Amino acid sequence: MKTKVLTANRLTDGISVWLGADGEWSVALKDAFLARHEDAVAAIEAAGKQALADNRVVDVNVIEIEETEHGPRPYRLRERIRAAGPTIDYVQAPASNVSHAA
Amino acid sequence: MYRYDEFDHAFVAARVDQFRDQVERRLTGEISEDAFKPLRLMNGVYLQLHAYMLRVAVPYGTLNARQMRKLAHIARVYDRGYGHFTTRQNIQYNWPKLSDMPAILNELAEVEMHAIQTSGNCIRNVTADHFAGAAADEVADPRPYAEILRQWSSVHPEFSFLPRKFKIAVTASERDRAAIQVHDIGLQLKKDDQGRLGFAVWIGGGQGRTPILAKKIRDFLPEADLLSFTTAIMRVYNLHGRRDNKYKARIKILVHETGVEQLSREIEAEWAHLKDGELKLPEADIAAINAYFAPPEFGSRAEGWGELAAWKKSDPGFADWVGRNVAPHRHPDYAMVTISLKPIGGIPGDATAEQMDAVARLAEEFGHDEIRVTHEQNLVLPHVALADLEPLYRALLADGLATANSGLITDIIACPGLDYCALANARSIPVAQEISNRFGDPARQAEIGDLKIKISGCINACGHHHVGHIGILGVEKKGAELYQISLGGSADENASIGQITGRGFEPDQITDAIETIVDTYLAERTGPEEAFIECYRRIGADPFKAALYNSEAAAA
Numbered sequence: 009m010k011t012k013v014l015t016a017n018r019l020t021d022g023i024s025v026w027l028g029a030d031g032e033w034s035v036a037l038k039d040a041f042l043a044r045h046e047d048a049v050a051a052i053e054a055a056g057k058q059a060l061a062d063n064r065v066v067d068v069n070v071i072e073i074e075e076t077e078h079g080p081r082p083y084r085l086r087e088r089i090r091a092a093g094p095t096i097d098y099v100q101a102p103a104s105n106v107s108h109a110a
Numbered sequence: 111m112y113r114y115d116e117f118d119h120a121f122v123a124a125r126v127d128q129f130r131d132q133v134e135r136r137l138t139g140e141i142s143e144d145a146f147k148p149l150r151l152m153n154g155v156y157l158q159l160h161a162y163m164l165r166v167a168v169p170y171g172t173l174n175a176r177q178m179r180k181l182a183h184i185a186r187v188y189d190r191g192y193g194h195f196t197t198r199q200n201i202q203y204n205w206p207k208l209s210d211m212p213a214i215l216n217e218l219a220e221v222e223m224h225a226i227q228t229s230g231n232c233i234r235n236v237t238a239d240h241f242a243g244a245a246a247d248e249v250a251d252p253r254p255y256a257e258i259l260r261q262w263s264s265v266h267p268e269f270s271f272l273p274r275k276f277k278i279a280v281t282a283s284e285r286d287r288a289a290i291q292v293h294d295i296g297l298q299l300k301k302d303d304q305g306r307l308g309f310a311v312w313i314g315g316g317q318g319r320t321p322i323l324a325k326k327i328r329d330f331l332p333e334a335d336l337l338s339f340t341t342a343i344m345r346v347y348n349l350h351g352r353r354d355n356k357y358k359a360r361i362k363i364l365v366h367e368t369g370v371e372q373l374s375r376e377i378e379a380e381w382a383h384l385k386d387g388e389l390k391l392p393e394a395d396i397a398a399i400n401a402y403f404a405p406p407e408f409g410s411r412a413e414g415w416g417e418l419a420a421w422k423k424s425d426p427g428f429a430d431w432v433g434r435n436v437a438p439h440r441h442p443d444y445a446m447v448t449i450s451l452k453p454i455g456g457i458p459g460d461a462t463a464e465q466m467d468a469v470a471r472l473a474e475e476f477g478h479d480e481i482r483v484t485h486e487q488n489l490v491l492p493h494v495a496l497a498d499l500e501p502l503y504r505a506l507l508a509d510g511l512a513t514a515n516s517g518l519i520t521d522i523i524a525c526p527g528l529d530y531c532a533l534a535n536a537r538s539i540p541v542a543q544e545i546s547n548r549f550g551d552p553a554r555q556a557e558i559g560d561l562k563i564k565i566s567g568c569i570n571a572c573g574h575h576h577v578g579h580i581g582i583l584g585v586e587k588k589g590a591e592l593y594q595i596s597l598g599g600s601a602d603e604n605a606s607i608g609q610i611t612g613r614g615f616e617p618d619q620i621t622d623a624i625e626t627i628v629d630t631y632l633a634e635r636t637g638p639e640e641a642f643i644e645c646y647r648r649i650g651a652d653p654f655k656a657a658l659y660n661s662e663a664a665a666a
Contacts, residue, residue: 020137021207022162063139067157084589086528089537090159094529096539098204099192099462 010072013040013080014052015090016065024090025065027055033065037091038079043070111172111480112257112402114222121264122219125226129153130212137209154225155211158532164203164211165228166218170238170256170280171199171483175470178481180221182466188214193466195451195459197523197574198277199237199483200228204530226264231272233263233344239281239288240484243405244492246440250307252282252299254399255336258391262337269344273351274359276344277316289485289601291315291324292577294361295343300330308332313343313373314365317571321607322362325370327377333396335381338389342381346373406478406493411443414496421500428503430552431514436499445496447477449489449506450513450521454550455543458524459487468509476502485574486523486562488516518555519563519628520546523574527567527584528591534567536584536591537617541565544621549628558628561642564599577601579643580627581608582620593620597627597654598646611655623658630657 014027015037025033026040034040043049049070056068071087073080082088089095114122129149136146150156154165166181173181181201185193188210189203196202206214218224227234236256243251259278263269269276281288282299290296296312309331315324331339347361350368365373422429435448449469451459461469469489473481476498477491484490494502506512515521522545525531527538542565549555564578568585575581581596592614599608615623628642630653635645646654 017157017161019143020209022157022160024160060143063136063143066143085586085591086159086534089528093160094539095537096457096529096543098457098460099190 009045010083011075011080012043012049012052012070013037013073014043014056014068014070015040015087016056016059016068019063019066022066026091027052027059031055033059037073037082040073040080042073042075042080111174111253112169112399118222119219122222122224122226125153125224126212126215126219129215133208133212148230150208150211151229152226153211153215154228155208156229156532158204158526158530159528160530161205162208162211163530164206164214164225165196166201166203166223166225167228167235168199168201168223168483169260170236170242170253171240171485172238172242172253173481173483174479175474175481177221177223178466178470178473180217180223182463182470184214184217185466186463192460192462194457194526195461195483195487195489197485197487197525197572198235199240199485200235201483202526204526229275230270231274231276232270233259233266233272233276233278236260236263237277237279237288237293237485239283239286240482240490241287241437241446241492242282242482243403244439244444244446245283245287246438247285248282248299248440249301250282250299251400251403251405252280252297254396254403255297255299255309255333256280257399257402258336258396259340262340269348272344272348273353274356276347276361278340284603286601286603286605289574289577289605291603291605292317292321292574292601293324294347295340296324297336299333302330306332309336311339311343314362314370315605316360316362317574317576318360319357319569319571320360320363320366321571321576322366323605323607324362325365327370327374334391334393335385336391338384338387339377339381341389342377342384345380346376350376406480408441408444408493411495411497414443414499418496418499427514428500430556431503431512432499434514434518435516439493443496445494445499447491447494447499447502448484448516449491449511450515451488451511452515452521452546453510453513454515454520455547457539458522458542461489465509465511468505468511472502472505486521488521514552515555517560517562519549519558519561520555521562522546523562523564523578525566525568525573527565527573531567531572533570534584535569535586536567536593538565538567538573538582538584541582541584541593541617541620545624548621548625557638558632559638559641561628562600563624574601575599576607577605578608579646580624582624585614587614591617593617593623595620595623595627595658597651598643600643609651611651612659626657627654630654 029041279293298310311328312324482490524538524542528534566573566575577599596608
């Protein structure tokens with residue numbers, strides 16, 4: 009089976025996040041827990057449902073990735089753009105304006 | 111422009127308070143996402159790929175400097191320093207936090223703005239000709255009627271849960287700059303042979319996955335009947351519009367499936383009950399709204415004529431800008447100025463907070479404090495004296511806002527596409543940027559002349575690709591982006607839906623394909639006076655298809 013990760017958007021600011029092995033939501037796909045078998049997928053799905061119920065995240069989805077030497081890479085372009093941000097040079101904000109707390 | 115009265119202020123303030131409470135309860139977990147989603151959408155808050163998105167209404171595209179400064183302030187304080195002006199004359203912020211939304215809406219309310227009805231199955235922001243109140247060719251300013259429609263439709267209890275969203279556009283010129291034939295209702299303000307004002311009424315236009323041009327159901331509806339007749343249309347649509355399938359729920363499908371004659375009869379029958387009732391607009395009310403839109407005092411500035419000629423002679427860049435971005439005003443000493451938000455290689459419709467502040471300052475200094483947002487994702491200063499054009503140009507140049515490309519091949523409409531949008535299948539902005547860079551040379555653009563390219567990243571057609579002279583639709587095929595081209599679309603008074611040329615093009619081929627189309631046009635046109643769309647209508651799609659596909663057929 010294809011390796012899967014759990015992704016969502018944070019409730020407070022909508023920023024894309026991925027579920028890490030430590031159970032915390034990270035803003036970086038590279039920190040995502042890699043579910044390589046059915047039991048692991050079931051576990052991240054359950055974690056997603058709980059996080060939704062706990063109002064920490066919204067729009068929770070399991071997505072397929074391939075494991076590369078640079079880290080996990082989603083098969084779908086949509087998910088790659090979610091992970092890497094817009095592919096264009098939009099105006100960058102001062103770092104202080106971007107929250108990192110889940 | 112319209113100013114809020116006490117009722118408006120109280121109404122918007124109440125909505126801000128209500129949404130603040132809803133957001134607080136959502137953040138504390140008191141209400142679920144399923145319950146909250148329709149509430150946030152009613153206040154213009156979407157969830158996109160990377161973050162929430164807030165769509166702020168700019169009624170009929172009209173702003174003053176104070177409002178524009180507030181939009182800049184919001185971009186700077188609550189977002190990442192920029193905003194995106196849309197094809198519905200609104201502005202979208204791409205990165206606001208949910209927790210900041212009440213504060214943002216409160217700030218907007220301070221300048222008489224809000225995000226109500228910028229989403230949901232209701233009557234959306236009423237759009238209008240961006241040159242309204244200034245154009246030499248209009249019969250009257252159409253915005254007072256757009257404002258009347260705005261007031262009537264705001265949280266209208268009967269029309270807040272329609273089968274689907276509903277878009278109304280208003281123009282007052284024979285030359286349609288508001289794309290009325292691709293709206294659910296299109297209104298053309300006109301005069302009858304006795305000089306009375308009224309409307310040609312079109313219904314059932316729209317783009318999306320089923321593009322259809324509107325049908326005219328009234329050639330002249332007296333202005334007093336605007337609300338009663340619109341109500342009749344809405345009632346018939348609300349009753350018969352399909353709710354079983356969102357892809358067939360727009361009024362265009364109802365018109366198409368029922369037939370315009372039958373639907374027209376039902377609308378007229380409904381109207382018969384309404385026309386002499388409370389919805390009939392009293393002359394005094396129309397006059398009162400019109401008073402808000404009274405034009406500024408245009409003092410004589412005849413010195414501009416001579417100065418303009420001299421400036422154009424001494425500065426070819428200024429002359430090019432005047433040639434493309436400046437249009438005649440109804441007062442001979444003034445002009446309407448389009449501020450391009452399409453710098454070569456830039457992101458169509460994006461403006462930084464600094465640019466918004468600059469436009470606000472220049473509107474105060476040179477533009478009688480009026481700004482417009484166009485559905486082509488540019489800004490307009492509608493009232494600038496000819497004598498002020500040169501200093502205005504210098505100031506715009508300093509802020510990267512003087513690109514002389516209005517109506518040219520680089521003046522591209524593009525939706526946010528897959529770089530931001532949760533609905534998109536393909537990116538739009540990078541395609542627009544590459545085309546803009548390819549054709550960015552001013553001489554080459556000038557040689558090509560009037561040509562509208564419009565790009566959508568999915569079938570919903572926010573980028574108006576169906577009505578682009580050249581339309582580009584991004585789709586996802588086998589996990590990759592693919593771009594379909596259509597030709598011959600137009601959103602003006604000679605509206606038409608573009609026809610797909612054939613198989614799509616991969617991202618690294620699409621700009622070459624556009625160049626092939628442009629080269630074919632240049633070779634086939636009778637001369638520079640024959641614009642792309644005219645040439646296409648004369649020769650048809652075949653020469654373009656042959657140029658696009660025959661070489662590979664021969665190679666295969």
